[in-house]
Amino acid sequence: MKKIEAVIRPAKLEEVKEALNKFNINGITVSQVMGCGLQKGRKEYIRGVEVTMNLLPKIKIEIVTDERRLNDVLNIITEVSRTGEVGDGKIFVHDIEEAIRIRTGERGESAL
Amino acid sequence: MKLKLLSLSVSLLTILSLSSAVYAADSSPVNTGDTSFMFVSTILVFLMTPGLALFYGGMVRKKNVLGTMLHSFTIMGLISIQWILIGYTIAFGPDAFGGLLGNFSFAGFAGVGVDPSSYAGTIPHELFAMYQMMFAIITPALITGAFAERIKFPVFLIFTLAWSTLVYDPLAHWVWGSGGWLSKLGALDFAGGTVVHISSGISGLVACIMIGKRKGHGKVPMAPHNIPFVLIGAALLWFGWFGFNGGSALAMNGLAISAFVTTNTAAAAALLSWVIIEWMQHGKPTLLGAATGAVVGLVAITPAAGFVGIVPAIIIGLAVSPICYFAISVIKSKFGYDDALDAFGCHGIGGIWGAIATGLFADRSINSYARYNGLFVGGGFTQLGIQIFTVIVTIVFAAGMSFLILKAISLFTSLRVTEKEEEDGLDISQHGEDAYPQFSVQETFNII
Numbered sequence: 009m010k011k012i013e014a015v016i017r018p019a020k021l022e023e024v025k026e027a028l029n030k031f032n033i034n035g036i037t038v039s040q041v042m043g044c045g046l047q048k049g050r051k052e053y054i055r056g057v058e059v060t061m062n063l064l065p066k067i068k069i070e071i072v073t074d075e076r077r078l079n080d081v082l083n084i085i086t087e088v089s090r091t092g093e094v095g096d097g098k099i100f101v102h103d104i105e106e107a108i109r110i111r112t113g114e115r116g117e118s119a120l
Numbered sequence: 121m122k123l124k125l126l127s128l129s130v131s132l133l134t135i136l137s138l139s140s141a142v143y144a145a146d147s148s149p150v151n152t153g154d155t156s157f158m159f160v161s162t163i164l165v166f167l168m169t170p171g172l173a174l175f176y177g178g179m180v181r182k183k184n185v186l187g188t189m190l191h192s193f194t195i196m197g198l199i200s201i202q203w204i205l206i207g208y209t210i211a212f213g214p215d216a217f218g219g220l221l222g223n224f225s226f227a228g229f230a231g232v233g234v235d236p237s238s239y240a241g242t243i244p245h246e247l248f249a250m251y252q253m254m255f256a257i258i259t260p261a262l263i264t265g266a267f268a269e270r271i272k273f274p275v276f277l278i279f280t281l282a283w284s285t286l287v288y289d290p291l292a293h294w295v296w297g298s299g300g301w302l303s304k305l306g307a308l309d310f311a312g313g314t315v316v317h318i319s320s321g322i323s324g325l326v327a328c329i330m331i332g333k334r335k336g337h338g339k340v341p342m343a344p345h346n347i348p349f350v351l352i353g354a355a356l357l358w359f360g361w362f363g364f365n366g367g368s369a370l371a372m373n374g375l376a377i378s379a380f381v382t383t384n385t386a387a388a389a390a391l392l393s394w395v396i397i398e399w400m401q402h403g404k405p406t407l408l409g410a411a412t413g414a415v416v417g418l419v420a421i422t423p424a425a426g427f428v429g430i431v432p433a434i435i436i437g438l439a440v441s442p443i444c445y446f447a448i449s450v451i452k453s454k455f456g457y458d459d460a461l462d463a464f465g466c467h468g469i470g471g472i473w474g475a476i477a478t479g480l481f482a483d484r485s486i487n488s489y490a491r492y493n494g495l496f497v498g499g500g501f502t503q504l505g506i507q508i509f510t511v512i513v514t515i516v517f518a519a520g521m522s523f524l525i526l527k528a529i530s531l532f533t534s535l536r537v538t539e540k541e542e543e544d545g546l547d548i549s550q551h552g553e554d555a556y557p558q559f560s561v562q563e564t565f566n567i568i
Contacts, residue, residue, distance in 0.1 A: 052341075052343060053398070053401075053402045053404075053406070054343060054344065054408060055408065055409065055412055055445070055448045055449065055462060055465070056397075056398065056401060056402075056445050056448060056449025056450075057448065057449050057452070057453060059341045059342070059343055060341060061341055061343070062341070
């Protein structure tokens with residue numbers, strides 16, 4: 009099992025959710041995060057005084073999937089979230105040791 | 121039930137008609153039109169201080185919004201009482217020390233009463249005193265923008281009380297009180313350019329320098345946490361300002377309407393000119409800029425409102441925004457003082473421009489209280505000179521007294537909260553209240 013951790017633009021959340029849903033990925037966890045990468049924040053002017061906002065709001069999606077579908081999921085998220093501008097985000101993949109469905113006690117891939 | 125209500129209203133009517141009969145019987149010169157107008161003007165100016173609480177509250181970070189709003193709101197309590205007990209008599213009591221102070225005969229509003237006074241011959245004296253109270257309330261509230269986000273609450277209370285008594289009240293006497301030395305000199309300040317705006321702005325500058333910068337100033341972003349609040353505040357200020365400037369005619373007459381027109385005109389012109397500069401400089405017009413522009417326009421027209429015509433009002437408004445914008449974006453950055461919400465940049469600088477502009481555009485055909493026409497109305501340099509002198513006197517007096525008051529307080533306690541308290545925010549550390557408790561931990565990253 010693998011966990012996909014994708015940090016994306018907030019505006020892309022709905023499209024990503026919809027694409028994953030079509031691919032029968034039903035379990036996702038979404039959180040609001042702040043972050044910066046190459047984009048380096050943005051400038052605002054407050055009464056003419058420059059203020060740099062270093063951290064920008066992003067959305068983090070976490071999905072745990074079996075390894076057979078991993079590449080497809082990664083492709084979907086990459087394609088849908090891409091605008092080609094800096095600030096599109098990043099995806100990280102982790103190994104997952106175990107998964108348990110709390111309701112039934114099922115373990116492993118059947119718990120996903 | 122209905123019958124009861126009916127009999128109640130009948131008896132109320134009887135009381136009302138009886139009292140008006142009593143009223144008509146004595147030959148009081150109270151004019152009901154003027155009195156109604158001044159009553160409405162008074163409550164309009166009253167509303168400006170809660171408006172200022174919103175204006176300032178929106179501009180601070182979310183951890184300081186309650187502390188900032190409480191500054192303005194507390195002053196409504198504190199100065200209402202101070203004004204009745206000693207403030208009014210120092211400012212408007214019969215002159216006692218050669219134009220420096222009023223004597224204490226009106227202490228506790230003694231002898232103020234409902235008959236008209238020499239200040240306003242057609243309205244009850246108490247109404248005039250209440251109208252002036254609202255000015256005495258908002259003026260120290262303006263200062264709080266300079267030292268926002270780091271002052272200790274008890275220090276703020278003592279400073280405000282001392283400042284009102286030792287700076288505002290005497291200054292109001294000099295400019296507006298009977299026998300005040302600046303008014304005898306011919307200084308023109310229709311609704312408070314010097315007494316209200318320059319005095320508070322300069323004192324804010326002194327206070328923010330003495331108290332020191334906010335922790336992280338210039339390093340961490342300190343963006344306004346709620347610009348919609350700022351807009352509501354600015355709108356309430358603008359609305360209330362019609363009473364502030366229009367009411368300064370002290371009667372419902374042509375002068376009041378003339379001041380009403382110049383007030384709105386200058387605010388409108390300044391709003392536009394601020395937005396235009398911003399647009400030119402950084403490519404985007406902002407709401408904070410539009411709100412700020414309107415307020416500095418109102419500041420600038422305040423001393424001139426009842427002395428100038430409409431075209432000068434447009435010029436005063438158009439010019440004030442570039443002046444204040446320059447002061448805030450260039451001078452403030454260059455010298456590095458932390459005037460958190462630009463009390464000095466807006467009220468100090470805008471007030472100085474307004475007071476000087478009064479010397480440029482004062483027109484005796486609009487208000488013959490002015491002894492000379494302004495420079496551009498063919499009156500030569502006399503009025504301009506008086507105005508500049510008054511500005512300098514106000515700056516020196518307000519700055520010096522503010523320095524002394526804060527120096528005296530600092531002998532007993534530190535002026536600012538501890539570093540830890542500042543990090544936690546004044547809301548939690550000074551007041552044990554949280555404005556937005558439902559917000560998640562993650563959102564606190566939004567505005568650090």
